[in-house]
Amino acid sequence: MATKNFKRLPYGNTNFERIRTENALNIMKKLTVFLLFISGATMAQSDMQHMKDSLRNAIVISEGRDKLLSYNRLSNIYYGESGEDRLKMDTLLILYEQMTTEARQQNNVAFQGLAMANTLGRVQ
Secondary structure (H helix, E strand, O other): OOOOOOOOOOOOOOHHHHHHHHHHHHHHHHHHHHHHHHHHHHHHHHHHHHHHHHHHHHHHHOOHHHHHHHHHHHHHHHHHHOOOOHHHHHHHHHHHHHHHHHHHHOOOHHHHHHHHHHHHHHHO
């Protein structure tokens, strides 16, 4: 069997090797950006959940105007999240109902009106 003499080029000097290296670097860059995006989104979601939990705790332990303000802040968070999520929309409407009940107990007409107007605005 006859062997042919092929001239072997040093590693990395061929066009093919350069292109392969560039493609690997591009894939690694994209993967790094993707992982950073995912971790950032996860951290933001975790922070938002922590804020909601803190407001729920504040509602339980606070009284008076502070309790109504906590209801309002929590409903504002759910308002922003409730666009296409039916479960969050239901939670938002429950919050408005609880806020209305608390405002009636405190004779706070301003918060009663706010909660009722927001309920009407979300039901439409």
